Amino acid sequence: MAQRPSVKGVADVVGLIDGLGKITGRAQVIWFLVFGGLFLDAYSNAALSAGLGPMTSQMELTSTQVSVLTATAPALAILFNPIGGWLATRIGRVPPLLLAKAFAIAGALIAAFADDFGVVWVGRVLVGVAYGIDFAVAMALLAEYTPAKLGGRLNLWQAVWYVATTSNLALALLFFNLDVGADIWRWSVGSAAVVAVLLLVGQWTMLKESPTWLAGKGRLDEAVANLDAIYGIKAVAGRPDAATLASSAAPAIGFRHAGVLFKGDYLPRTILSSVISLGQSMQYFAVGWYLPLISLTIFGESFEKATIGSMVFNAFGIAGGLLSAYFGRRLGLRLSSAAGFAGVFVALLAMGLTFEKVPTAVAFLLPVLFILCHSTGPGANGKSIAALSYSSDVRALGTGVTGMVGSFGSVAGLYLFPQIKDSLGLADTFLVLSVVPLLGMITCLAIKWDPMKADRSPDEAAADALASTDAPGGLPDTAKTTTAR
Template structure:
């Protein structure tokens, strides 16, 4: 699609006019589409980096002689570090813009991949995974906000495509790991798996430096109207001129810091923060306890062959790709909140049957249940917590919102990765999966109690007046 042609130059004087202009689009022009997917590529890297360790966990444990405690610490390190760097990334993006933190995250991710892949012992590998967690925390907080700000209101359901990209990245990593295995890499296969993430990080670093454009909404929220006009022209082809920011706050007053994060827990944002956090927390718990351990589940179903377990995991991830792609459609048709509730209801029933019948079900049913779980997870709550957060706040506090809710949601990842193996060791895999059914049940209740849905509210957050702590509204 060619860039839109605007017959009469338009003048922008505030962030509401910028978002209104973007919202006139029913489709993204070619350049905006390229930038959109380039930002989404960062989320591909985050997923790929997470999957890289899981795919080679068994051979890494063998080569380095790791204890069960060290394995648990390594798997939980990246999401644990992300807990700190989700809000830090959001704060940074609120102060200096969206693009610089995204580029920094790619450099950090690349360094983390190299350090992990070349590590000769637990300490070096742990340090590499900590850097991956820093990149993961920054990137997710900022990327979802920038995607929301690039996207017209009519197309915001496509934010959920990040979930499909997550499973594509996981599948690509599993496929490469299988290639390395067939090539006879043997016990060092995990180094190749993790190291390949550094190649993706370098490619994205170069591309994002070359092409990314700053969010026009963020620039306008800072009163930088001339730059916002240039960014609108560069991304969408709009012929716009900067107006006069009459009645706007001074540049000093526009600075957003952690002191302003309290606004996320007051009206009108309290219920939005609760819902996005509840979905992020519970979906992360169920995914990282089940989805991340699909190779283990595959081994239990198909036997102890590495190739069979890896192929089984790849097939499971096809369900995630399909569900993630359809989540944008479901979000548009029935809303993000309702699609989350439906996904949770199916996940609850599937986990209950899967856990109570584990080891006793026919192999076909034993395979179908995790396949359906991944599908309904990715088609519903898997994508929606982060999408709801990105769409619920106005531009100047958006990355604080995505950062803080992402931080709280990352606790779910840590619980799933660290606590799940401990419970499994105590009571077995089947009972643990059945117990885990309580998680989607909690998510379902949250969706039924809180009625907020940014795709159904008819509210543009940038048109809302809010009072930030430490200043007047």
């Protein structure tokens, strides 16, 4: 009988998971259940977008009220991305995910049954809280569930985003054909509660706490048990190594430790992931704001035709999201982001220079190019690169901070660029916006870090650094962590 491997700390857990060639069985179900939360986040955002027109008419909303409702969720995410990361660091990865589903259910139901703007806004506040917590924690947990060689799979969240958006648009089209009238937005928003309930039940039943997080807390017996429950890996808890003793004895990491993200080797990683996250969210939410207008121009001004047109655009986002996993694995997250930013830069320049000067077919192809390049490169990598760039003790905090920066970009895209459009016109707005992907591309080319090309995982490198310095406790010296090949 083969001797079972001994787990003495985080590095051992990471090594056992990284040794897997694929994710199968219960691990596969758990993996997609975590992804389901990201589906819900996108679905909830699309639910408001699909029904915003009928809601505006029924409630006689002003343009300011519409803007507030649209930007509430990303604005709340600015605060709750890091809060979600903090919770995941302190109490584990799974409890915040379940809490997020509860907020999502409440927010969707409150908005669906609202009779005035104020109540709808309260519902969107709760959805924003759920969105902020879930995204920060889910990406960190997915990174810890996934073998290093399969890290590119994290990019599939982008395809999931577009699938969720398309699903809600299709459902809105169904409600439209059922002739529910102006209440179509209530059905669209309320359906998000059904999705959230299903996910809450599934995650409550199936999810297991991250073995990596448990090992970092010195709870080796539980880590070993979860390795078996999730992957079928048979191991035994050994005597805690120096890194485990140090991390379990150190004070729990909180916001006051966020400075570690800006020291040593973590500094360029934080800059790179933050710039990608900021740039992709600004360009998506700014241009995404105008895609319905383009859809109306191309496919007609009826609700049905405009919805079908939006679904066509989203189909290219699904394709790009699926391709992102391939390009992330082959090129790395850094270079695939640079290439995506370059394509978006070209698309925006062309859109600005040729607006209302080219045939309809060309006007259609340019937004398609934008969506494909965005979703294949920085759109997907903005979340994935942060989740893969930090050791487990600061991973959730890192994804939370990066998500916060990205949410700033969302708010800027939703608020700043419509104002530029009013001042300069749509064509010049596209030209101004092209600066965003240009700066993103330059940053990706200047900073060489790429977690897909690293010799060792951040956890293994952090453990080696701690052991080599015989640190008595606290956070590892990130200046000695792994570098890119």
